[in-house]
Amino acid sequence: MTRARLRDLGITTGTLPPGRFNAITDVAGVKVGYATVIADAPHIARTGVTAIWPRGDELWGDYCFAGTHSFNGNGEMTGMAWIAEQGLLSCPIGITNTYQVGIVRDVICQIADGHDAPFHLPVVAETYDGWLHEIESFAVTREHALAAFANATGGAIAEGNVGGGTGMICHEFKGGTGTASRVVDGYTVGALVQANYGMRAQLRVDGVPVGREIGPGTVPAHRSGLETGEAGSIIVILATDAPLLPIQCQRLARRATTGLAWVGGIGGNGSGDIFLAFSTGNHIIPGRAVHDVQMLAPDAMTNLFQAAAEATEEAILNALCMAETTIGRAGRIIHALPLDQLQAVMRRYRAL
Numbered sequence: 001m002t003r004a005r006l007r008d009l010g011i012t013t014g015t016l017p018p019g020r021f022n023a024i025t026d027v028a029g030v031k032v033g034y035a036t037v038i039a040d041a042p043h044i045a046r047t048g049v050t051a052i053w054p055r056g057d058e059l060w061g062d063y064c065f066a067g068t069h070s071f072n073g074n075g076e077m078t079g080m081a082w083i084a085e086q087g088l089l090s091c092p093i094g095i096t097n098t099y100q101v102g103i104v105r106d107v108i109c110q111i112a113d114g115h116d117a118p119f120h121l122p123v124v125a126e127t128y129d130g131w132l133h134e135i136e137s138f139a140v141t142r143e144h145a146l147a148a149f150a151n152a153t154g155g156a157i158a159e160g161n162v163g164g165g166t167g168m169i170c171h172e173f174k175g176g177t178g179t180a181s182r183v184v185d186g187y188t189v190g191a192l193v194q195a196n197y198g199m200r201a202q203l204r205v206d207g208v209p210v211g212r213e214i215g216p217g218t219v220p221a222h223r224s225g226l227e228t229g230e231a232g233s234i235i236v237i238l239a240t241d242a243p244l245l246p247i248q249c250q251r252l253a254r255r256a257t258t259g260l261a262w263v264g265g266i267g268g269n270g271s272g273d274i275f276l277a278f279s280t281g282n283h284i285i286p287g288r289a290v291h292d293v294q295m296l297a298p299d300a301m302t303n304l305f306q307a308a309a310e311a312t313e314e315a316i317l318n319a320l321c322m323a324e325t326t327i328g329r330a331g332r333i334i335h336a337l338p339l340d341q342l343q344a345v346m347r348r349y350r351a352l
Contacts, residue, residue, distance in 0.1 A: 033152030067250025075272015087246025129167030132328025178319025259312025
């Protein structure tokens with residue numbers, strides 16, 4: 001069956017409406033780019049880079065408020081200390097594999113050179129793709145990272161086996177990159193995930209125990225019988241055009257935890273579940289002594305929290321639905337979630 005997004009299968013989660021593209025790029029100005037690295041020689045490569053521009057090139061002179069949250073911290077996201085201190089995002093964001101955070105960070109510093117800032121502390125996050133990818137080969141080059149940032153676009157974006165998500169595994173199906181959005185109270189919240197976490201039995205779709213219904217006896221699960229705890233990681237980037245202060249961005253980032261939990265993520269001890277939320281609703285101009293900023297009323301945050309949770313949930317499911325079966329290092333196979341079986345399970349539970 002041809003890969004398709006969740007809604008194209010007739011499955012709808014949540015109650016809030018999506019944006020036009022049902023993607024993080026529904027937030028005006030947000031652009032996403034990829035470099036996908038696939039090779040069989042001289043090393044098995046199933047990896048890449050995902051680039052996110054909160055405002056495109058305008059970001060260099062128009063910073064965004066941002067906040068982060070670590071649900072479980074067995075992972076890396078550079079720049080978190082400075083965001084916690086100042087609450088500002090002044091560079092594009094990168095996501096890649098665990099071993100190559102450094103080179104992507106260096107590239108962001110390179111493309112930032114010449115812009116009016118005394119220094120840069122870029123945000124680059126990771127998840128581990130070493131089951132399918134010979135991660136020790138360091139296949140991501142400076143040119144790959146530069147290309148990901150250079151080719152970023154708005155509108156509909158690719159999902160599944162693309163960019164940093166190329167070699168990732170989610171609930172013991174092929175995982176990767178996914179995105180979704182929600183519109184509420186005139187504002188948009190978009191999510192982009194790099195999903196690389198979870199055991200099969202934990203997977204749920206709109207509350208239906210899909211992972212138990214499509215178990216290892218039906219579709220092989222690579223960790224079946226080897227361990228009982230969750231391993232792996234997920235990075236969630238949330239964008240909104242609502243006017244939020246840094247503490248409100250931090251609060252919004254926490255709500256990605258709810259969307260992750262709805263799908264079946266528990267934040268196991270070996271998992272790196274790290275989330276970032278940024279707002280384009282205020283404009284912080286470097287060099288200006290005083291800024292007038294707006295703040296969404298605290299009581300109005302609840303609907304935004306729901307939007308963040310729903311967008312995160314559907315972004316993970318889109319990653320699962322769009323990812324394709326992959327053969328990687330040592331001939332290992334990670335199977336895609338079978339969409340016809342997913343639809344059949346949802347019908348049995350009357351959730352389609």
